[in-house]
Amino acid sequence: MEQGIRPDLIAGCSIGALVGAAFSAGRLPELESWVRDLDWKSVLKMLDFRLAGGLLKGRRVVEFFQTHLVDSTFAQLSVPFAAVATDLASGQEVWLREGKVSDAVRASIAVPGLFRPVLREERYLVDGSVVNPVPVSLCRAMGADIVIAVDLGSDLVGRFAYNDNRAPTSQPAPRGFIDKVLRRRSDDTVPPEEPGPPRPSLLETLMGSINIMQVRIARSRLAGEPPDVLITPRLGQLGLMDYHRSEVAMAEGRDAVMRMMPAIRNAIPA
Numbered sequence: 001m002e003q004g005i006r007p008d009l010i011a012g013c014s015i016g017a018l019v020g021a022a023f024s025a026g027r028l029p030e031l032e033s034w035v036r037d038l039d040w041k042s043v044l045k046m047l048d049f050r051l052a053g054g055l056l057k058g059r060r061v062v063e064f065f066q067t068h069l070v071d072s073t074f075a076q077l078s079v080p081f082a083a084v085a086t087d088l089a090s091g092q093e094v095w096l097r098e099g100k101v102s103d104a105v106r107a108s109i110a111v112p113g114l115f116r117p118v119l120r121e122e123r124y125l126v127d128g129s130v131v132n133p134v135p136v137s138l139c140r141a142m143g144a145d146i147v148i149a150v151d152l153g154s155d156l157v158g159r160f161a162y163n164d165n166r167a168p169t170s171q172p173a174p175r176g177f178i179d180k181v182l183r184r185r186s187d188d189t190v191p192p193e194e195p196g197p198p199r200p201s202l203l204e205t206l207m208g209s210i211n212i213m214q215v216r217i218a219r220s221r222l223a224g225e226p227p228d229v230l231i232t233p234r235l236g237q238l239g240l241m242d243y244h245r246s247e248v249a250m251a252e253g254r255d256a257v258m259r260m261m262p263a264i265r266n267a268i269p270a
Contacts, residue, residue, distance in 0.1 A: 003261065005264065005268065008079070008080070009080040009081070009082075009142050009143065009144060010023060010024055010081045010082075011081070011082045011083070011084070011135045011138040011142060012083060012135065013085070013108050014109050014111070014127050014128060014129045014133075015109065015152070016152065017083035017084070017109060018108075018109060020081055021083070021101050021105050022070060024077040024078065024079040024080070025070040025078065025101070027070055032250070038243050038244040038246065039244050040244050042244065070102060070105075072100075072101055073098075074097055074101055074104075075098075077101065081101070082095055082096060082138055082142060083095075083097075083107070083108040084108060084128030084129075084131075084135045085104070085107040085108045085118075085120075085125040085126065085128045086126050086127060086128055086130040086131045087123050087125060088117050088124040088125065088126050093132050094107075094125060094128075095138055096108065103118070106118050107120055107125040109127060110126045110127050111126070111127045111207075111210070112126050112127060112130065113206050113210075114206075129153075130217075132217075133153055133214045133215075134150070134221065134222060134230075136149050136221070136222065136227045146268060148227065148228065148264060148267070149227035149230050149231065150230075150231045150232075151218055151230060151231070151232050152233060154218075155234045155235055155236040156211040156215065156235065156236055157211055157215050229260055229263045229264050229267050230260075231256050231257060233253050234252055
């Protein structure tokens with residue numbers, strides 16, 4: 001928008017679905033204002049722990065999204081939008097383009113093991129990143145001639161492999177907020193008889209494995225369905241649910257776009 005470029009349609013999955021829906025509804029300024037005001041206490045209040053199907057129900061996040069940002073149907077959006085989810089039973093990629101936007105977003109952000117699956121039309125749905133992390137194919141199906149894609153996972157492999165004092169580099173990625181909340185101290189140390197670095201926590205292991213799978217899937221899908229421009233923000237320094245660190249994320253997002261502006265200008269006809 002700052003560069004005078006406005007998308008004709010948007011498709012997204014996971015957090016991309018949440019942000020994309022807010023943009024399509026004309027509520028991006030409200031979303032930005034909300035995340036700028038978040039602190040770790042605010043994030044903690046959004047966590048509704050429950051082990052049935054996932055560590056979190058996700059109800060509080062979606063209720064806030066629905067109440068303060070988007071409480072509309074897809075037909076009411078000012079910019080065409082679609083979200084991607086995954087059918088947990090069949091593994092089928094599901095394109096969500098009808099009904100309540102908040103229901104679609106809730107399904108699309110349901111990270112396996114973290115948020116519980118969402119029941120929609122008699123099937124349980126989870127995060128769309130399981131099958132299509134960068135939904136170029138959905139954009140093409142919606143009629144896009146030029147696709148500018150954003151891959152948020154390109155810098156995440158290894159993100160959960162080390163904590164602050166075990167990383168082999170001079171600038172280790174800090175442990176994510178939610179991992180700090182859920183972590184048991186006993187998991188953070190290695191018994192004297194066990195050589196090597198401290199073992200990763202349960203959440204580090206789960207999310208690190210999911211990141212690896214999603215990166216591999218994204219690379220495969222992008223090779224077969226390449227966008228016209230691919231933007232790859234470097235977000236390895238952020239952890240899951242680090243919403244209170246929005247300044248870092250938004251600054252890197254702007255930098256990533258500016259790095260690719262020549263390619264974007266070249267892809268868009270004069």
